[in-house]
Amino acid sequence: APDLLTVGEALVSLRSAGPLAAGGPLTMHLAGAESNVAVAVARLGxxxxxxxxxGADEFGEYVLRQLRAEGVAVDGVTRDPDRPTGLMFLERRTADLTRVQYHRAGSAGSALGVDDLRAPLAAGARMLHLSGITPALSDTARAATRWAAEAAVAAGIPVCLDVNHRDRLWSRDTAREVLTPLAGYASTVVASADELDLVGDPGADESTVVADLLHRGVDTVLVKLGSDGARAHTREGVRRAEALTVTAVDAVGAGDAFTAGYLSGWFDGLDLAGRLRRAATLGAFAVSSPGDWEGLPRRVELSLLDGHEAG
Ligand code: KDG
Structure with a gap:
């Protein structure tokens, strides 16, 4: 069984160097929050x-090829003969502004269903990673996500829920209705500060949401604060983690890298401080290199950012 099992939609991302309306070359990349986490974890061994x-199309072929090249197991993947692989366009509109357009409605990935997950869940894992993107894709994907969380808990597999709100896919109110119960299955919940009320009451502050999650059985709540680092809440209290000081060139994928670093530390049996440090290190690699995941470190490279500690 793998250390990490993750479920979601992997996309082909077509990145522009400038405004899409002006044309110009696009470059092809693998994207998808969950597959980003898988790649990051696999790179660390x-x-x-x-x-x-x-899809049973060239884009699906490309997605699988990229994942295999990164050492991610894809034998549980279903090729859908009737639906295309989802696409997204990542437009670098200005140096400071990137815009995303999805072409994923009706995609193969959004047709995810419970039957796609039975065998992988039965094979087991040390941790199941789910994101709040998957239940936003379709009714069947929503049911599959919920089923996976329940099946994991029943099998004694801890669940990490990465909130990852995508406002292009659903409203905050719908997201909250779905993600709040889903979070009750998780042992680890990861959210940015502005996503916290999607796993709690609308407008609730951090301490209220966190207290409620811990009360519902969540062990660790990680609140991502971007360049300000993160806060980790457990029943023992709250611990602050600083971000590393690096030059930010591309924030896309940084949250996925942070989660992957945390999980890698967990697989290695590190204490909370060590897990947070690895999370911060991976986040720093992701923001300071172009691409969602291309710049992520292999294990021997983890120490390259030593000395970049904030303050
Ligand atoms: O986390 C980075 C993702 O935003 C990107 O890879 C695409 O999964 C994606 C999404 O749904 O936005």
């Missing part, structure tokens, strides 16, 4: 498996 649906 853990066994990672990604499950989802891709």
């Amino acid at each position: 853990h066994r990672a498996a990604w499950v989802g649906r891709v």
Whole structure:
């Protein structure tokens, strides 16, 4: 069984160097929050498996090829003969402004269903990673996400829920209705500060949401604060983690890298401080290199950012 099992939609991302309306070359990349986490964890030497649906098209072929090249197990993936692999365009509109356009409605990935997940869950894992993107894709994907969380808990597999709100896919109110119960299955919840009320009451402050999650059985709540680092809440209290001081060139994928670093530390049996440090290190690699995941470190490279500690 793998260390990490993650479920979601992997996409082909077509990145522009300038405004899309002005044309110009696009470059092709693998994207998807969950597959980003899988790649990050695999680069650090853990066994990672990604499950989802891709089209029986060239884009699906590309997604699988990229994941295999990164050492991510894809044997549980379903090729959908009737639906295309989802696409997204990542437009670098200005140096400071990137815009995303999805072409994923009706995609293979959004047709994810419970039957796609039975065998991978039965094979087991040390941790199941789910994101709040998957239940936003379709009714069947929502049911599958919920089923996976329940099945994992029943099998004694801890669940990490990465909130990852995507406002292009659903409203905050719908997200909250779905993600708040889902968070009750998780042992680890990861959210940015502005996503916290999607796993609690609308407008609730951090301490209220966190107290409620810990009360519902969540062990660790990680609140991402971007360049200000993160806060980790457990029943023992709150611990602050600083971000590393690096030059930010591309924030896309940084949250996925942070989560992957945390999980890698967990697989290695590190204490909370060590897990947070690895999370911060991976986040720093992601923001200071172009691409969602291309710049992530292999294990021997983890120490390259030593000396970049803030303050
Ligand atoms: O976390 C980075 C993701 O935003 C990107 O890879 C695409 O999964 C994606 C999404 O749904 O936005």
